[in-house]
Amino acid sequence: MDMAQTRLSMIICCVAICLLNAHKVHSEKLPIVLWHGMGDTCCFPFSLGGVRKFLESEIGVYVKSVEIGNSIAEDFKSGYLVHPNQQIEMVCAELSNDAKLNNGFNAIGFSQGGQFLRGLVQRCPTVRINNLITLGGQHQGVFGLPNCPSLSSRTCERFRQLLNYAAYTELMQNFLVQATYWHDPLNEEKYKNSSSFLADINNERFINQSYVENLQKLNKFIMVQFNKDTIVQPLESQWFGYYKPGQDKETQGLKETELFIEDRLGLKKMDNENKLVFLQCEGNHLQFTKEWLRENLFIYLT
Numbered sequence: 001m002d003m004a005q006t007r008l009s010m011i012i013c014c015v016a017i018c019l020l021n022a023h024k025v026h027s028e029k030l031p032i033v034l035w036h037g038m039g040d041t042c043c044f045p046f047s048l049g050g051v052r053k054f055l056e057s058e059i060g061v062y063v064k065s066v067e068i069g070n071s072i073a074e075d076f077k078s079g080y081l082v083h084p085n086q087q088i089e090m091v092c093a094e095l096s097n098d099a100k101l102n103n104g105f106n107a108i109g110f111s112q113g114g115q116f117l118r119g120l121v122q123r124c125p126t127v128r129i130n131n132l133i134t135l136g137g138q139h140q141g142v143f144g145l146p147n148c149p150s151l152s153s154r155t156c157e158r159f160r161q162l163l164n165y166a167a168y169t170e171l172m173q174n175f176l177v178q179a180t181y182w183h184d185p186l187n188e189e190k191y192k193n194s195s196s197f198l199a200d201i202n203n204e205r206f207i208n209q210s211y212v213e214n215l216q217k218l219n220k221f222i223m224v225q226f227n228k229d230t231i232v233q234p235l236e237s238q239w240f241g242y243y244k245p246g247q248d249k250e251t252q253g254l255k256e257t258e259l260f261i262e263d264r265l266g267l268k269k270m271d272n273e274n275k276l277v278f279l280q281c282e283g284n285h286l287q288f289t290k291e292w293l294r295e296n297l298f299i300y301l302t
């Protein structure tokens with residue numbers, strides 16, 4: 001080979017590598033799965049339907065918004081009436097059978113869809129979730145009513161006591177989705193014994209090792225907290241914090257909880273491996289803008 005030939009083959013080689021790399025970067029973009037919150041559905045154009053379109057056009061990947069049931073009406077009702085355990089089973093089967101998701105995907109959960117998606121990660125190893133993003137999720141549950149300023153209003157406090165009394169009855173645990181993540185800090189033992197969803201996925205009763213292992217498979221677990229949230233009480237639940245046990249005024253961060261200190265769910269290990277990401281957004285529940293999404297979440301979606 002003479003000089004010219006060598007140079008030419010080097011150039012061809014470089015171009016080939018460039019093309020390969022370009023292809024690699026492209027193929028690393030994963031599809032996205034969305035799970036809506038309570039009082040919402042997969043596809044309303046002003047909410048998740050709009051988010052889906054936005055992500056599809058900006059990131060250029062397949063975006064699936066999960067629908068529970070066979071119609072928008074069923075999907076809407078399911079947010080209140082289909083037990084999360086059953087929802088997770090249905091979504092697990094559906095996503096496992098979607099060939100476009102076979103190579104893995106990133107997932108975004110909105111409000112209660114956040115803890116349901118985490119349940120999916122823990123219970124459904126047949127899907128491969130790369131990054132899990134929860135927006136305003138309630139990882140430690142709630143103890144309060146939407147838009148009730150619980151610390152200042154007596155009526156709200158009474159309501160809360162009433163719901164708390166009824167939330168742990170078998171009837172409510174079976175029929176009202178929100179009761180399955182009702183978390184009474186005044187009676188932690190009752191919560192642990194009776195919560196038919198959250199206490200289980202948080203390994204409160206006993207440690208299910210497969211939950212720990214499946215959660216570890218995430219690349220990143222990104223929790224977004226809305227700093228002026230009036231829906232999630234306490235708002236620290238969005239970052240996996242909660243009220244300190246035994247009272248309902250003072251809160252504690254995740255790292256102060258027994259769950260973390262005893263590492264019952266493997267979150268401490270994930271934190272040591274820099275897998276936990278805590279983001280905040282100003283504004284009320286799910287009040288984010290497209291610019292905020294672009295600036296804060298796109299790096300986890302591309």
Ligand SMILES: *[C@@H]1O[C@H](CO)[C@@H](O)[C@H](O)[C@H]1NC(C)=O
Pocket residue numbers: 122123124208209210211
């Ligand atoms: C642990 O979780 C897996 C996955 O959901 C489930 O199949 C298994 O029954 C659970 N183990 C116990 C002891 O509940």
Ligand SMILES: *[C@@H]1O[C@H](CO)[C@@H](O)[C@H](O)[C@H]1NC(C)=O
Pocket residue numbers: 189190193
């Ligand atoms: C919780 O369950 C344990 C074991 O079944 C039982 O001994 C205890 O009384 C229960 N506590 C409450 C508050 O329900």
